Amino acid sequence: MKIGIVTRRYLPAEGGIENFLHLLLKYLSLHHTFSILAQLDGRTPEKPGIDDVFAPPAGRYDYDQQNIYLLGPTGIDRMRLLPCLLRLLPGLRRVGRHELRKWALDCFARVYEKRMLKAFQNVDIIHSFTFNGMGWCALRVARKLKCPFIITPFMHTGQWGDSPVDVGLYNQADSVIALHEGDRQALIAVGVEEKRIRTIGIGIEPICGNGPLLRRRYAVEGPLILFVGRMIPHKGYRELVDAVLSLRKQGEVLSLMLMGPASDSVAVDLSRLRSQGIHYLGHVSACEKADAYDACDLFCLPSDGEIMPVTILEAWSLARPILVGNIPALQALVEAGKTGMLVRRDPVAIREKLRSFLKDREGWGGMGAAGQQKLKTTFLIQDIAARHHDLYGRFFSGSESQPL
Structure with a gap:
């Protein structure tokens, strides 16, 4: 089968969703071919909230044996997309947020629908890994092509993907993919029809690395705490830094390593802390990231805005204990x-949990082993790919002609 893939961002744009999607397509390519449409590739500065207008221009590029078409705007398109910015004006948002968003989505579809329709002429199924303009446009194209429309929304309750407009999109999909039971329950809670939801999950390949090499390279002292993710407020990286610095001031010997993209100012601030046991590495290769997981004694992601971080699975792959945000999505996973x-995302609370870890590393290590076992039974990518393949096959054969 040929599958039309729709995503807001694709590698080399860095992120858990992007890495998972690329790995998923790698395994599915044994049985399927793909036409991949994306809006952003990470090679130009992103402008959250206004990317619809300022996305990079259209073009094709190759990434690790996949060909991606950037569905970018022309100069005239940017002018046609200007109404999308109205939804960001505070005064207008207060009086008609949902109406403005519907108008913006319609503008987006009018600009891109013909190009998406042309790109997907020969596909059997359209699978969107995003909502917003790309997702709505993909739904309209699927209906015109009379092919099934599947969406994996990666909804973050209270942050994005859970508005009445978004739920309206999900309830027009032929199938909505949930990442775990907590995600399924969250989708139902916001109004997604239960019959449409299928829990498939997210997965990784087992990883291995050379931890001792990395520890020598960066002169790591004491137990190593690892954070992998974007350096943005809701991830909790700043609270984690403060907690580690507080423990070091109290005489504890430990180090913190942070990996992931950051703004220039944040990167400079973090780099100044090297002498205090804080190692900021920025964007790193997959090999160096694997070395860091192998080197670390504890993985920490004290975020208050996640749904299914693959970084947790990567830590479990090497049986590393984890300390993560106390939010519903992670309560369902951990x-x-x-x-x-x-x-919770609080420097004092994080500090005390880290102190508990330092006092009982053996007990925490047992939790890492239990996490590794959970990974092996639930979150390996070959199993996740097999579930997607089964779902695609059911739609193609007609046995899934009605919503689940």
Whole structure:
């Protein structure tokens, strides 16, 4: 089968969704071919909230044996997309947020629908890994082509993807893919029809690395805490830095390593802390990231805005204990005290959890082993790809002609 893939960002744009999608397509390519449409590739500065207008121009590029078509705007398109910015004006948002968003989505579809329709002429199924303009446009194209429309929304309750407009999109899809039981329940809670939802999950390949090499390279002292993710407020990186610095001031010997993209100012601030046991590495290769997981003694992501971080699975792959944000999505993934520990995004709370880890590393290590076992039974990419392949096959054969 040929699958039309729709995504807001594709590698080399860095992120958990982007890495998972690329790995998923790698495994699915044994049985399927793809036409991939994206809006952003990460090679130009992103402008959150206004990317619809300022996205890079249209073009094609190759990434690791996949060909991606950037569905970017022309100069005239940018002018036609200007109404999309009205939804960002505070005064207008207060009086008609949902109406403005519907108008913006319609503007987006009018600009891109013909190009998406042309790109997807020969596909059997359209699968969107985003909502917003790209998702709505993909739905309209799927209906014109009379092919099934599947969406994996990666909804973050209270942050994005859970508005009445978004739920309207999901309830027109032939199937909505949830990442775990907590995600399924969250989708139902915002109004997605249960019959449409299928829990498939997200997965990784087992990783291995050379931890001792990395520790020598960066002269790491004491137990190593690892953070992998974007350096943005809701991820909790700043609170984690403050917690580690506080412990070091109290005489504890430990180090913190942070990997992931950051603004120039944040990168400079973090780099100044090297002498205090804070190692900021920025964007790194997959090989160096694997070395860091192998080197670390604890993985920490004290975020208050996640749904299914692959970084947790990567830490579990090497049986590393984890300390993650105490939010519903992660409560559904991590069994506190058995496969990891939960903490609110607060420097004092994080500091005390880290102190507990330092006092009982053996007990926390047992949680890492339990997490590794959970990964092997639930979150390996070959199993996730097989579930997608089964779903595609059911739609292609007609046995899934009605919503689940």
